[in-house]
Amino acid sequence: MRFFFRATVTAFCATALSACATGGRPAADGAGAAPRAKSIYLEGMAALAPSRAPGDRCLASAAALGGKSWKQLVRHASGCAKTGDWKNLELAAQELSRVEINSPWGAYFHSLAAENTGDLPRALWMVELAMKKAPDAGLFHFQKGRLMWKLKNYKAGVEEVGIAARRDPKLVDAHAFLAAVFHRDQEFDKAVGHYEAVLAVDPRHRPGLEGLADIRVAKGEYAKAVELLTEAVAASPPDLRLRVKLAQAHEAVDGNQELALENYRAAREIQGRAGRAPLEIDINEKIKTLEAKVMDAKAGKQAKFDAPPGGASAPRGPAERKGGGK
Numbered sequence: 001m002r003f004f005f006r007a008t009v010t011a012f013c014a015t016a017l018s019a020c021a022t023g024g025r026p027a028a029d030g031a032g033a034a035p036r037a038k039s040i041y042l043e044g045m046a047a048l049a050p051s052r053a054p055g056d057r058c059l060a061s062a063a064a065l066g067g068k069s070w071k072q073l074v075r076h077a078s079g080c081a082k083t084g085d086w087k088n089l090e091l092a093a094q095e096l097s098r099v100e101i102n103s104p105w106g107a108y109f110h111s112l113a114a115e116n117t118g119d120l121p122r123a124l125w126m127v128e129l130a131m132k133k134a135p136d137a138g139l140f141h142f143q144k145g146r147l148m149w150k151l152k153n154y155k156a157g158v159e160e161v162g163i164a165a166r167r168d169p170k171l172v173d174a175h176a177f178l179a180a181v182f183h184r185d186q187e188f189d190k191a192v193g194h195y196e197a198v199l200a201v202d203p204r205h206r207p208g209l210e211g212l213a214d215i216r217v218a219k220g221e222y223a224k225a226v227e228l229l230t231e232a233v234a235a236s237p238p239d240l241r242l243r244v245k246l247a248q249a250h251e252a253v254d255g256n257q258e259l260a261l262e263n264y265r266a267a268r269e270i271q272g273r274a275g276r277a278p279l280e281i282d283i284n285e286k287i288k289t290l291e292a293k294v295m296d297a298k299a300g301k302q303a304k305f306d307a308p309p310g311g312a313s314a315p316r317g318p319a320e321r322k323g324g325g326k
Contacts, residue, residue, distance in 0.1 A: 058085045058092075065092060070100040077109045089113045104130035104140065111143055115150075123147055138168025145177070165194070170201050179211055188215050204235040210242065213249070222252040243267040244279060251290070257297065261290040 058080035059065055065073065077092035090113045097106030111126035127143045134140065145160030158181055165174040179194035192215055198208035209232035216225035229246040236242060247263035250256040268283045 065095040074105050086113045086116050104133035138164040138171045142174045172201050206235045222249050225249040240270045
């Protein structure tokens with residue numbers, strides 16, 4: 001059976017970065033070095049990872065920022081970044097830099113704003129300034145890695161993201177990036193480790209579930225793929241491609257034809273809604289084929305049920321016995 005499993009790398013790279021290309025490998029991260037004191041500005045701020053940024057409203061004027069503490073300003077700046085309000089993110093970053101000159105957050109948010117207005121050199125300079133103020137922050141290494149990737153320095157980008165994942169093991173976006181790179185390079189064991197790190201923090205992370213399922217399929221571990229894809233479909237019910245992947249994984253498991261048929265039918269309903277793009281497979285033909293197989297399987301089971309115990313043939317009448325004598 002030809003599987004309809006796309007490369008998950010594309011999905012990750014389109015989300016976190018600009019494009020995929022040949023990546024490098026994470027470098028060693030100061031093994032054996034004495035631990036540095038953690039910056040007070042990073043305490044309790046791990047939730048500011050890009051995929052988990054709080055949804056605080058973005059303050060829309062410089063006047064509204066007045067009198068806020070640096071922690072309040074960080075939350076509001078994060079709200080601006082989450083909604084893509086780069087103009088007001090710049091205002092929040094300026095106020096952060098003024099209120100708390102030693103904090104790395106003003107420089108970090110300046111970096112995000114510059115990146116999203118296309119000024120990558122300034123974005124890189126700003127995040128490196130943030131890193132000087134808080135060198136242990138995994139989030140800042142992740143931002144630098146993203147920028148290096150966008151600047152087409154792929155090896156350095158992967159190295160920085162690798163440092164980010166080690167500095168902050170709960171940084172979902174860093175693990176997702178590394179999983180995508182290793183998955184693309186077919187280094188499945190490394191990819192699996194990072195996918196599992198993603199799901200340990202966010203069990204409903206749809207790209208993580210899908211990526212790990214793709215690897216399970218590549219290894220022929222269809223039952224495990226079914227478990228992961230069932231979770232992914234629950235996290236994103238309208239996703240047509242996920243539903244087809246789940247149907248195909250069921251189809252590859254012995255005895256799961258009815259479940260495969262159920263999911264192909266669900267996929268057909270999704271596909272029938274307005275605006276759904278056609279697939280590379282004919283769902284109607286798949287349903288027709290599986291319906292015939294399911295019917296044959298049921299008929300076979302019924303025939304076995306109707307057969308006498310032990311496989312013996314039905315008793316014959318006197319005239320049918322050997323010799324036909326009275």
